Amino acid sequence: MTDLFPLSTTADEQARRASVAVLPVGSFEQHGAHLPLATDAVIAATLATAVAAAYPVLHLPPITISCSHEHAGWAGTVSISARTLHAVVTDVAESLRASGVHRLVLVNGHGGNYVLSNVVQESGGAMALFPGVADWQAAHTAAGLRTSLDDDMHAGELETSILLHAHPHLVRPGYEAADHLTDREHLLTRGLRAYTESGVVGRPSLATAAKGHVLLDTLVQRFAGVLDALGA
Numbered sequence: 001m002t003d004l005f006p007l008s009t010t011a012d013e014q015a016r017r018a019s020v021a022v023l024p025v026g027s028f029e030q031h032g033a034h035l036p037l038a039t040d041a042v043i044a045a046t047l048a049t050a051v052a053a054a055y056p057v058l059h060l061p062p063i064t065i066s067c068s069h070e071h072a073g074w075a076g077t078v079s080i081s082a083r084t085l086h087a088v089v090t091d092v093a094e095s096l097r098a099s100g101v102h103r104l105v106l107v108n109g110h111g112g113n114y115v116l117s118n119v120v121q122e123s124g125g126a127m128a129l130f131p132g133v134a135d136w137q138a139a140h141t142a143a144g145l146r147t148s149l150d151d152d153m154h155a156g157e158l159e160t161s162i163l164l165h166a167h168p169h170l171v172r173p174g175y176e177a178a179d180h181l182t183d184r185e186h187l188l189t190r191g192l193r194a195y196t197e198s199g200v201v202g203r204p205s206l207a208t209a210a211k212g213h214v215l216l217d218t219l220v221q222r223f224a225g226v227l228d229a230l231g232a
Contacts, residue, residue, distance in 0.1 A: 004045035006052070006059040016056055020103040020232045021096050023089070024048040024062035027110035030074035031155040032200040034175035037076045038064065039159060044109030046166045047131075050220045051107065055227065058101055063088060066113050070192045074199055082115040089119050093127065103230045105130050105223075111153070128226045135222045143214035147203045151181055154192070156202015158215065165212025175204040 008016075026041025036042070041064040052059035068079045093104045105128045106116050120127040131139070133149075140149055140158065147157045155178070163171050181203070182195045195201065 004042065004049060005061050008059070013058060016058070018056055018058040018101060020055075020105060020227060020230060021058035021060055021101050022048045022051055022105045022107050023060045023092060024107045025066055025085075025089075025109065025113060025116065026062050026064050027066045027068045027079075027112070028064055029068035029071040029077040029079075029110075030199045031159070032175075032178055032198050032204075034172045034178055034204065035155050035159065035163060036170055039155070039163065039170075040066075040109035042109075042167060042170065043159065043162050044107050046162070047109070047216060047219055048107045050216055051223050054220050055223060057105070058096075060092070066110055067115065068110070068112055070112055070187060071199070072191060073193050085113065086115050086119055089116065093123070102126060103232055104128075105226055105230070107131075125230070128230055130223060130226050131219050135219055138222060139215045139218040142218040143211040145211060145215075146206050152202035153184070154196075154201040155199065156204050157206040157211070158202070160204040160207035161209070161212035162215055163212070164207055164209040165216065168209065175207065177205065179203040179205050 024044035026044040028037050030037065031039040041062050045062040048059060065078050065080055066085050067082050068077055071077045096104060103126055107130055108116055116129055120129045136149055145157050152158050160171060160175050178198060178200050180196050180198055180200045182201060184195050
């Protein structure tokens with residue numbers, strides 16, 4: 001799994017002279033019985049690695065624990081507060097500026113990291129959050145996913161497809177029979193456990209490696225729009 005971490009040297013980065021850094025942000029939370037707790041971090045790091053292979057950016061190591069409070073109660077889930085995540089990201093941005101990198105893209109793999117939107121808003125145009133809803137929808141359409149983005153919330157067709165493509169050894173047997181769809185009207189108040197016994201919300205049975213390949217490829221292509229928005 002060392003391919004998920006940047007292995008460049010300071011000499012490599014001096015030669016690259018990147019003006020934009022990418023910071024993967026994941027989580028450590030339950031993803032049913034078929035995907036690892038680190039799923040969001042793995043997906044964010046995988047996407048950041050693919051982006052760094054396609055564009056001249058500074059590839060940073062992932063933040064692997066974030067705001068997973070809606071998953072509290074499942075074994076293994078660990079969270080930090082929104083204020084802590086805010087502080088970590090802004091500290092990273094400040095450190096980057098000291099080394100001459102003034103633009104930062106947060107590659108977010110966990111939908112519960114709502115505070116990242118505020119961090120980006122507060123940056124005054126120096127940060128971007130990727131992928132956005134439009135990016136996910138474009139990738140969803142291109143890959144021909146059959147479950148809507150809203151229904152496929154957690155450990156479903158999308159996430160399982162990406163891991164089947166990029167890290168198939170991480171997907172355990174049983175996903176073919178793990179489908180569970182449900183409304184989540186009061187998710188922030190009641191938590192996810194009120195809506196799913198398994199922890200799954202989506203249809204992982206529809207996942208394929210081919211869909212995962214298209215999902216990642218489409219997102220990498222759309223990253224060009226983020227660089228344009230940053231003026232990089």
